[in-house]
Amino acid sequence: MAPMSSSTMPKRPSDPLDIIDVDSMLTDEERAIRATVRQVCDDLVEPHVVQWYEQGDLPVARELAQEFGKVGLLGMHLEGYGCAGMSSVDYGLACLELEASDSGIRSLVSVQGSLAMYAIHAFGSEEQKQEWLPRMAAGEAIGCFGLTEPDHGSDPGSMRTRARRDGDDWVLDGSKMWITNGSIADVAVVWANAGEENGGIRGFVVPTDTPGFEAHELKNKMSLRASVTAELSLAEVRLPAGAVLPDVTGLKGPLSCLSEARYGIVWGCLGAARTALDAARRYSMERTQFDRPIAGFQLTQAKLAHMSTELQLGRLLALHLGRRKDSVGLRPEQVSVGKYNNVTKAIEICRTARTILGGNGISGEYPVMRHANNLESVLTYEGTVEMHTLVIGQTLTGESAFR
Amino acid sequence: MNIVVCVKYVPDSQSERTFQESDNTVDREATDGLLSELDEYAVEEALKIVEARGGGEVTVLTVGPAAAADAIKKALQMGAHRGVHVQDDAIHGSDAVATSLVLAEAVKKATDGSPELVLTGMASTDGTMGVVPAMMAERLGLPQVTYASELTVGDGTVTIRRDGDTASETVEASLPALVSVTDQINEPRYPSFKGIMAAKKKPVDTWSLADLGLEASQVGLDAAWTTVVTFAQRPPRAQGQIVTDEGEGGAKLAEFLSAQKFL
Ligand SMILES: Cc1cc2nc3c(=O)[nH]c(=O)nc-3n(C[C@H](O)[C@H](O)[C@H](O)COP(=O)(O)OP(=O)(O)OC[C@H]3O[C@@H](n4cnc5c(N)ncnc54)[C@H](O)[C@@H]3O)c2cc1C
Ligand SMILES: Cc1cc2nc3c(=O)[nH]c(=O)nc-3n(C[C@H](O)[C@H](O)[C@H](O)COP(=O)(O)OP(=O)(O)OC[C@H]3O[C@@H](n4cnc5c(N)ncnc54)[C@H](O)[C@@H]3O)c2cc1C
Numbered sequence: 001m002a003p004m005s006s007s008t009m010p011k012r013p014s015d016p017l018d019i020i021d022v023d024s025m026l027t028d029e030e031r032a033i034r035a036t037v038r039q040v041c042d043d044l045v046e047p048h049v050v051q052w053y054e055q056g057d058l059p060v061a062r063e064l065a066q067e068f069g070k071v072g073l074l075g076m077h078l079e080g081y082g083c084a085g086m087s088s089v090d091y092g093l094a095c096l097e098l099e100a101s102d103s104g105i106r107s108l109v110s111v112q113g114s115l116a117m118y119a120i121h122a123f124g125s126e127e128q129k130q131e132w133l134p135r136m137a138a139g140e141a142i143g144c145f146g147l148t149e150p151d152h153g154s155d156p157g158s159m160r161t162r163a164r165r166d167g168d169d170w171v172l173d174g175s176k177m178w179i180t181n182g183s184i185a186d187v188a189v190v191w192a193n194a195g196e197e198n199g200g201i202r203g204f205v206v207p208t209d210t211p212g213f214e215a216h217e218l219k220n221k222m223s224l225r226a227s228v229t230a231e232l233s234l235a236e237v238r239l240p241a242g243a244v245l246p247d248v249t250g251l252k253g254p255l256s257c258l259s260e261a262r263y264g265i266v267w268g269c270l271g272a273a274r275t276a277l278d279a280a281r282r283y284s285m286e287r288t289q290f291d292r293p294i295a296g297f298q299l300t301q302a303k304l305a306h307m308s309t310e311l312q313l314g315r316l317l318a319l320h321l322g323r324r325k326d327s328v329g330l331r332p333e334q335v336s337v338g339k340y341n342n343v344t345k346a347i348e349i350c351r352t353a354r355t356i357l358g359g360n361g362i363s364g365e366y367p368v369m370r371h372a373n374n375l376e377s378v379l380t381y382e383g384t385v386e387m388h389t390l391v392i393g394q395t396l397t398g399e400s401a402f403r
Numbered sequence: 404m405n406i407v408v409c410v411k412y413v414p415d416s417q418s419e420r421t422f423q424e425s426d427n428t429v430d431r432e433a434t435d436g437l438l439s440e441l442d443e444y445a446v447e448e449a450l451k452i453v454e455a456r457g458g459g460e461v462t463v464l465t466v467g468p469a470a471a472a473d474a475i476k477k478a479l480q481m482g483a484h485r486g487v488h489v490q491d492d493a494i495h496g497s498d499a500v501a502t503s504l505v506l507a508e509a510v511k512k513a514t515d516g517s518p519e520l521v522l523t524g525m526a527s528t529d530g531t532m533g534v535v536p537a538m539m540a541e542r543l544g545l546p547q548v549t550y551a552s553e554l555t556v557g558d559g560t561v562t563i564r565r566d567g568d569t570a571s572e573t574v575e576a577s578l579p580a581l582v583s584v585t586d587q588i589n590e591p592r593y594p595s596f597k598g599i600m601a602a603k604k605k606p607v608d609t610w611s612l613a614d615l616g617l618e619a620s621q622v623g624l625d626a627a628w629t630t631v632v633t634f635a636q637r638p639p640r641a642q643g644q645i646v647t648d649e650g651e652g653g654a655k656l657a658e659f660l661s662a663q664k665f666l
Contacts, residue, residue, distance in 0.1 A: 011432060032480060032599045040593055072596030084596040 016281060017274055019308065022315045026093070033090050036071055037097040045101040052226040053102070053370055056219065061108060061184050061228060062142065069139025073098075073109055075117035081133035083117070089322035092267035096318075100271030103374035104227030110268070111180045112136060114261035116143025119189045119203055123245040123253060128205050132187055144185040146176035146232050147254045153177075154387055155402075156191070156201075157251050161234065163192040163202060163244075170194075170244060172204060172212075172237040178381070182230025183215040189245075190234065191254050199249030204239060212237040224377040259335050262382045263325060266338035267318045269346035269378055270311060272371040277307045279368050280353035283360070294356070303352050310345040317341060333395040340388040347375040404459040404556065406449040407510050408522045409539070410442040410478055412471035413529040420529070426624060427631040428496050429529065431468060438474040441524035443591035444584050446478045449522050451589065452556055460484040462513055466494060466505045472607070479602035480594030486607035487513050493612055496624030499530070503538030505622060508615040510543060513608075518543065520561065521581040525550055536583040546576035552587040 015023070023031070044067055052058055068074055072084035077091040091113075099106035117136050120128050135141035152159045161174025172192050182188070185208050194202040206213060215230040245253065281304055284295035294300050321338050324330055350372035354361040362369050379385050390401050414420045418434045438446075446463065453459040463478040465471045466489045475486035489509050497505070510518050521543070526533035540547030551563035552571075561582060562575045594602075612619060620626060646655045660666045 028476075029599055029603065032476070032594065033596055036593050036596070036599065070595065071593050076596060086596055086600075090596070 034093040037094045041101040049102045056225040065139035075113040082137035088325040095264040095268035096271040099268035106268045115145035123248040141186040144181040146190040150177040161192040163194040168241040170239045172234045176232040183217040203245035223373045269343045273346035273349040276350040276353035276368045280356040307349045314342045336388040336391040406520045411439045411527045412467040412474035413439045422634045438477040445522040447591040479605045480598045488609045491612045493619035498627035501622040507542035523583045540581040546580045549583045
């Protein structure tokens with residue numbers, strides 16, 4: 001084979017985490033946005049996240065939210081009302097950096113921006129937007145999003161939480177489960193069945209100090225420990241007429257919010273994978289067994305090569321979906337392909353990284369087990385991997401396999 | 404008040420930095436560069452002064468290769484108003500003396516000959532000599548007020564606190580002045596997303612030596628008063644020595660320390 005002419009080769013050596021130079025497809029501003037998020041995470045998250053994870057709490061959620069608000073991270077892809085108005089690709093890059101530190105931190109931002117703020121921004125009245133969005137963008141008010149219930153997860157259409165009219169007021173009854181930010185939130189976007197005559201499933205903007213609203217933090221999580229998760233109980237929660245989200249009825253309300261947040265996960269999970277791959281790669285070069293670095297064993301290299309290739313392919317997929325979202329928009333099944341592939345691959349990368357670190361792989365001294373455990377939640381929330389499989393299957397065959 | 408902040412573009416200290424074999428200067432293509440972290444404090448301080456006074460412009464000035472535009476951009480993203488980039492192949496290999504000459508001329512041109520306040524970092528993170536601010540002040544005929552950990556702009560004066568090992572000094576100078584600031588003075592802001600987008604539209608002037616009325620012979624490797632004669636990779640760190648305490652650990656430790664001349 002003729003030697004490759006050096007003039008056709010970039011001078012720089014390969015970036016081990018981006019051998020194919022996916023970065024070359026980003027603009028200078030996109031890189032700058034990513035650098036800001038990286039710097040924020042390096043300063044404010046990395047030094048503490050292991051401790052938060054160990055104690056199973058996020059004691060500084062509010063302070064973090066305010067710092068994130070200052071740079072423009074909260075609701076960053078929304079326009080107006082104090083939001084930064086950035087592109088979907090910018091948002092994806094931010095999610096990736098956040099999740100490279102911890103999926104729980106990315107969840108804080110996703111739920112705030114893509115679920116709670118997005119719902120108000122897309123479907124809210126002018127008064128609701130003015131009241132909540134600027135404060136939420138600044139991190140002064142924290143939001144949560146209540147769709148899942150103890151007995152109704154993948155099939156939210158069958159939810160039991162009810163909204164009934166009483167004069168002009170609305171009265172909510174029911175409970176919500178697994179609600180990220182639930183017990184620290186100032187405002188909850190709650191989905192409830194208002195009956196056929198009122199449009200079926202409706203969204204409500206509920207200040208969390210409304211009488212009858214309670215949030216109980218869930219403890220004993222083995223995953224996403226640096227994130228606050230709560231059960232919400234709604235007992236005769238009386239709201240004024242203006243609390244309902246006026247511009248959407250039916251399941252497409254919550255589902256379009258989920259589609260927004262899922263898109264962020266398509267990118268975010270790759271951050272967890274990147275951190276795990278990098279930790280495994282470095283470890284393999286330092287750890288010696290049988291008189292040589294374990295990086296020198298073919299089995300280790302096969303793992304690393306596979307992890308790295310999957311990570312790069314995942315980034316191409318995420319960037320492709322992001323560019324489409326920014327230009328023509330995405331169909332839900334396209335987001336499903338992204339979440340299905342990238343989360344599955346990311347968790348596989350983290351688990352493989354875990355094996356390369358041997359016993360150290362299970363230690364909190366290294367980030368891999370934390371990320372692998374976190375991704376168990378990510379695999380399940382925002383539509384389980386099975387649900388996305390069924391979405392893709394239905395697109396392929398026209399057959400619905402949901403029930 | 405209008406402020407000029409001098410910012411240097413330096414190789415990322417996190418990455419592996421190397422010299423070019425050809426002329427013993429830093430190989431800038433092999434590594435990414437960035438705005439010297441110590442200069443972020445000067446940018447932040449300038450922004451704070453302008454914000455507190457409710458007016459004025461912050462101009463960031465750099466002397467460096469084409470890629471040094473990144474350092475200006477970062478400062479603009481933080482909030483500075485405009486940039487000046489002095490870029491000329493002849494500047495390559497300049498020493499501190501020549502760098503300060505180019506900087507001083509650029510400050511004059513950027514301020515129509517009458518600077519109000521010039522801020523710099525305390526030292527670059529690559530050359531780390533910390534002499535450029537003093538040299539510039541001399542060339543500009545300005546009072547030099549260095550290593551400020553606190554800065555107050557008064558009516559026609561600047562007052563700084565300079566922290567020493569045993570005492571803090573308060574130093575006052577008349578304006579216009581040149582002040583170098585330390586990393587204790589403030590907490591530099593992150594470029595916000597809005598700042599990043601706004602920076603795209605901010606003006607950056609690129610000047611050559613000719614624009615500053617300087618000759619190529621006044622700068623560059625040939626004009627330098629000092630030369631890098633040779634360079635060598637730092638030897639890899641030797642394996643540590645483990646002392647297992649079997650009753651005489653303390654004595655062995657003391658032996659080691661005295662052998663290394665620590666005791
Ligand atoms: C840490 C964490 C944070 C969360 N945050 C939020 C939040 O902020 N807001 C919110 O509303 N929800 C939140 N959730 C809830 C999450 O969205 C749900 O857990 C998820 O939708 C799955 O619902 P479920 O747990 O009830 O599981 P189920 O729906 O009971 O599913 C159990 C299993 O059955 C499978 N399954 C179900 N139906 C089918 C079918 N037709 N075919 C094949 N397999 C099927 C599922 O894929 C899954 O494997 C969070 C969850 C976690 C773990
Ligand atoms: C490894 C190395 C070794 C060097 N050795 C020598 C040497 O021995 N002798 C010599 O004369 N030169 C040397 N140089 C060249 C020297 O870096 C430049 O001339 C430099 O501009 C002046 O010194 P400094 O970087 O130490 O700046 P410092 O004096 O440490 O910088 C203080 C402040 O001055 C401002 N400033 C400095 N340079 C610039 C710039 N280019 N643009 C805008 N603002 C600036 C910044 O605000 C900075 O915080 C060396 C450079 C390197 C990287």
